Amino acid sequence: MNYEESIEWLNTIPLSFDRENKNYEFKLDGIKAFLSHLNNPQSNLKIIHVGGTNGKGSTCSVISSVLQESGFKTGAFTSPHIKDFRERIRIGKDFIDRDFVIEFITNNRSNIERMGLTYFEISFAMAVDYFSKNMIDYAIFEVGLGGRLDATNVLEPVVSVITNIGYDHKEFLGNSLEEIAMEKAGIIKHNKPIVIGDKNEKLRDLFKSEADKKSAPIYFSKISREYKSDLDGPFVQKNISLALKVLD
Numbered sequence: 001m002n003y004e005e006s007i008e009w010l011n012t013i014p015l016s017f018d019r020e021n022k023n024y025e026f027k028l029d030g031i032k033a034f035l036s037h038l039n040n041p042q043s044n045l046k047i048i049h050v051g052g053t054n055g056k057g058s059t060c061s062v063i064s065s066v067l068q069e070s071g072f073k074t075g076a077f078t079s080p081h082i083k084d085f086r087e088r089i090r091i092g093k094d095f096i097d098r099d100f101v102i103e104f105i106t107n108n109r110s111n112i113e114r115m116g117l118t119y120f121e122i123s124f125a126m127a128v129d130y131f132s133k134n135m136i137d138y139a140i141f142e143v144g145l146g147g148r149l150d151a152t153n154v155l156e157p158v159v160s161v162i163t164n165i166g167y168d169h170k171e172f173l174g175n176s177l178e179e180i181a182m183e184k185a186g187i188i189k190h191n192k193p194i195v196i197g198d199k200n201e202k203l204r205d206l207f208k209s210e211a212d213k214k215s216a217p218i219y220f221s222k223i224s225r226e227y228k229s230d231l232d233g234p235f236v237q238k239n240i241s242l243a244l245k246v247l248d
Contacts, residue, residue: 001102001105001106002102003098003101003102006101006102006105006106007085007101009105009109010085010105010119010122010123011119013112013117013118013119013122014118014119015118015119015120027149028149028151028153028154030115030116030117030121031117031121031124031125031151031154032154033115034108034111034112034115034117034121034125035125035128035154037108037111038108038125038128038129041128041129041131041132041133042128042132042154042155042156043156044132044135045128045131045132045136045138045139045155046137046138046139046158047138047139047140047141047155047156047157047158048063048138048139048140048141048157048158048159048160048161048246049141049143049152049153049155049157049159049160049161049187050063050140050141050142050143050160050161050163051142051143051146051147051150051160051161051162051163051184051187052143052161052162052163052164052165052184052197052198053163053164053165053166053167053180053184054163054164054166055163055164055197055238055242056078056142056143056163057078057142059161059163059197059242059243059246060076060078060140060142061076062240062243062244063140063243063246063247064076064090064140066243066244066247067137067138067247068092072137072138073091073092073134073135073136073137073138074091074092074136074137074138074139074140075089075090075091075127075130075131075134075136075138075139075140076089076090076139076140076141076142077089077123077124077127077128077131077139077140077141077142077152078142079120079123079142079144085101085123086098086101088123088127089123089126089127089130091130091131091134091136096126096127096130097130100126100130101126104126104129104130105122118151120144120151121151124141124144124151124152127139127141128155141155141157143184143187145173146173146183146184146186147162147183147184147185147186147187148182148183148184148185148186148187149183149186150186150187152187153186153187156189156192157187157189157192158192158193159192159193159194159195159246160187160188160189160192160193160194160195161194161195161196161197161242161246162184162185162187162194162195162196162197162198162207163197163198163242164197164198164199164238165177165180165181165184165198165200165203166180167180177200177203178202178203178206181198181203181206181207182206182210185206185207185210188207188210188211188214188216189214189216190214190215190216191214191215191216192216193216193217193218193219194207194211194216194217194218194219195218195219195220195221195242195245195246196218196219196220196221197220197221197238197241197242204220219245219248220245221238221241221242221244221245222241
């Protein structure tokens with residue numbers, strides 16, 4: 001099996017979940033079992049977990065850039081990709097090695113099919129394994145959908161991040177901002193810091209309440225100055241400020 005054949009097989013797998021099935025039940029059992037099969041490579045990683053509605057990708061990018069400039073070997077898992085699957089998994093500016101993709105799929109195909117994993121779960125597990133085997137200093141993982149029952153939420157991060165809350169995937173996450181925020185707040189971990197970028201006071205109170213339940217230190221970012229950036233968009237300064245607060 002070569003790289004093209006590996007990706008062709010991967011493209012036959014459901015992307016993440018059955019969007020037409022409103023009764024779809026999110027579970028973490030499958031990805032937990034598969035990571036266990038891989039000997040739980042996530043246990044070797046220092047993880048930064050980034051969730052929210054908008055700005056996750058740019059926040060991950062800023063965090064990664066600052067860590068790299070500081071001399072840390074840094075991995076990043078983001079989605080979706082634009083042209084090449086390998087865009088999802090990077091160490092520094094380098095995409096995942098083609099041979100690793102081939103080897104991972106070849107070695108794990110039967111287990112993947114038996115467990116019924118999704119495309120997102122496969123790519124996520126591949127990233128975890130790749131980062132672990134390359135002994136990186138920090139791994140940044142972007143949440144796929146929601147938070148509480150997203151595959152990435154099996155991770156134990158050193159810090160979690162929620163960029164902001166907006167209306168997305170209402171059929172799965174809830175019809176109100178408060179309901180959606182509760183799903184996103186699912187990435188808050190016991191005794192691990194959480195950094196919030198959202199400015200909505202009502203939602204901030206909700207996040208603070210959830211953090212208090214888990215004895216998680218909570219921090220809120222604010223724009224204190226304007227930063228030069230190659231990134232464009234209305235939320236760039238906000239996301240840069242958030243990323244720097246994470247690294248503070």
